[in-house]
Amino acid sequence: MQGIKYFPQDLNIEGKRIILRVDLNVPLNNKKIQDSTRIDQVLPFLKDLVKRKSKIILISHLGRPKGIKDSALSLLPVYRYLKEKLNTNMYFYTGEINEEVNAKSMYLKESEILLIENIRFFKEETENDENFSKRLGEMGEIYINDAFSCSHRKQSSIYSITKFVKEIYAGPLLRKEIIAIDSVIKKKKNPVTCIIGGSKVSTKIGVISNLVKSVSNIVIVGAMANNFLAYKKYEIGKSLSEENSEDLVKKILSEAEAHKCKILIPEDCLVSKNFEGEAVSKDVKFVEKDDIILDVGPKTVKIIEKIIDSSNTIMWNGPAGYFENKNFALGTNAIALRISENTKNGSLFSVLGGGDTVSAINKSGLELSFTHLSTAGGAFLEYLEGKDLPGLSVLK
Numbered sequence: 001m002q003g004i005k006y007f008p009q010d011l012n013i014e015g016k017r018i019i020l021r022v023d024l025n026v027p028l029n030n031k032k033i034q035d036s037t038r039i040d041q042v043l044p045f046l047k048d049l050v051k052r053k054s055k056i057i058l059i060s061h062l063g064r065p066k067g068i069k070d071s072a073l074s075l076l077p078v079y080r081y082l083k084e085k086l087n088t089n090m091y092f093y094t095g096e097i098n099e100e101v102n103a104k105s106m107y108l109k110e111s112e113i114l115l116i117e118n119i120r121f122f123k124e125e126t127e128n129d130e131n132f133s134k135r136l137g138e139m140g141e142i143y144i145n146d147a148f149s150c151s152h153r154k155q156s157s158i159y160s161i162t163k164f165v166k167e168i169y170a171g172p173l174l175r176k177e178i179i180a181i182d183s184v185i186k187k188k189k190n191p192v193t194c195i196i197g198g199s200k201v202s203t204k205i206g207v208i209s210n211l212v213k214s215v216s217n218i219v220i221v222g223a224m225a226n227n228f229l230a231y232k233k234y235e236i237g238k239s240l241s242e243e244n245s246e247d248l249v250k251k252i253l254s255e256a257e258a259h260k261c262k263i264l265i266p267e268d269c270l271v272s273k274n275f276e277g278e279a280v281s282k283d284v285k286f287v288e289k290d291d292i293i294l295d296v297g298p299k300t301v302k303i304i305e306k307i308i309d310s311s312n313t314i315m316w317n318g319p320a321g322y323f324e325n326k327n328f329a330l331g332t333n334a335i336a337l338r339i340s341e342n343t344k345n346g347s348l349f350s351v352l353g354g355g356d357t358v359s360a361i362n363k364s365g366l367e368l369s370f371t372h373l374s375t376a377g378g379a380f381l382e383y384l385e386g387k388d389l390p391g392l393s394v395l396k
């Protein structure tokens with residue numbers, strides 16, 4: 001992506017208030033951080049800004065609280081984690097976005113950090129509300145977007161805020177992601193296989209209809225696969241799926257045929273009656289009304305491994321199953337291992353992305369290696385698709 005204005009390394013920022021939008025959207029379970037990758041990646045730049053005596057206003061979302069203050073999605077655990085890692089005064093702001101927060105930003109001393117509570121606790125964030133964006137913008141003289149993984153969202157703290165701050169830049173993490181993904185797009189060799197899984201079906205299903213035009217194979221796993229199984233009239237029981245997706249699936253399948261892109265969906269799966277249960281392996285024909293599909297089955301794993309072996313480039317986003325329960329990490333771990341082996345022996349170019357994908361890889365305990373591992377999921381897919389991401393277009 002050309003023309004993005006990056007934060008200049010030699011800029012004098014002493015005493016300046018910097019609004020830094022990052023992605024601290026980490027997986028939580030009972031308010032405990034399950035994977036700290038996204039926070040750890042933000043740390044070096046934060047430390048640099050602290051060292052250079054700026055005043056930092058840190059903004060992030062966590063999950064999708066839909067404008068409601070949901071304590072399960074509070075950034076408090078992230079605040080505690082950051083505070084432990086950073087050697088400076090840090091404050092957590094849980095109030096409204098008004099004069100009060102503005103005053104707090106004014107009172108910050110050099111090298112201090114003010115973390116704003118989950119910005120999606122305010123519905124104005126996702127509505128990209130002008131007034132709200134203006135109030136956010138008033139907190140600083142410089143705005144830096146270092147959240148590539150959120151840049152596909154036209155939301156206040158990513159998009160409209162940029163109208164209300166004088167100096168706007170992209171941060172170093174965002175830069176690193178773009179350079180890495182651009183180099184893969186440039187060097188990719190056919191056959192290209194895209195593996196798409198995860199649970200954010202609505203975000204990704206639209207992306208697939210575009211990807212069929214440019215890749216050789218699309219392997220559909222995770223909750224995404226349930227829509228395709230349901231479309232083919234298989235019982236999917238109580239499995240996660242997107243309502244009214246039939247027309248989209250139909251369009252994807254016919255577009256795929258027109259562009260000679262092979263679409264692979266699972267032939268067997270691992271099911272259980274609940275998320276904490278044991279795995280039962282079944283052909284997709286035999287799923288029952290009270291089953292939840294939580295992973296792909298061993299037969300499907302073999303087929304996917306063959307496709308990986310025959311590919312020269314792999315792009316993967318979204319786990320194949322509910323890997324949080326190790327009984328359902330079969331598909332995800334097998335895919336990760338095969339891609340890694342082929343990357344290590346030089347026969348494959350691999351780019352992986354997504355918060356959950358990264359978390360699954362860390363959790364697998366396997367020694368894995370890939371050409372590029374991105375923390376971005378939806379943004380990564382849309383960027384690959386060739387879309388102009390709203391959050392990036394305003395950084396030019």
Ligand code: 3PG
Pocket residue numbers: 023025063064149150153200203354355376377378379
């Ligand atoms: C992600 O996890 O991909 C980013 O944090 C963006 O989250 P969103 O899909 O809820 O906008």
Ligand code: MG
Pocket residue numbers: 354355356377
């Ligand atoms: Mg995510």
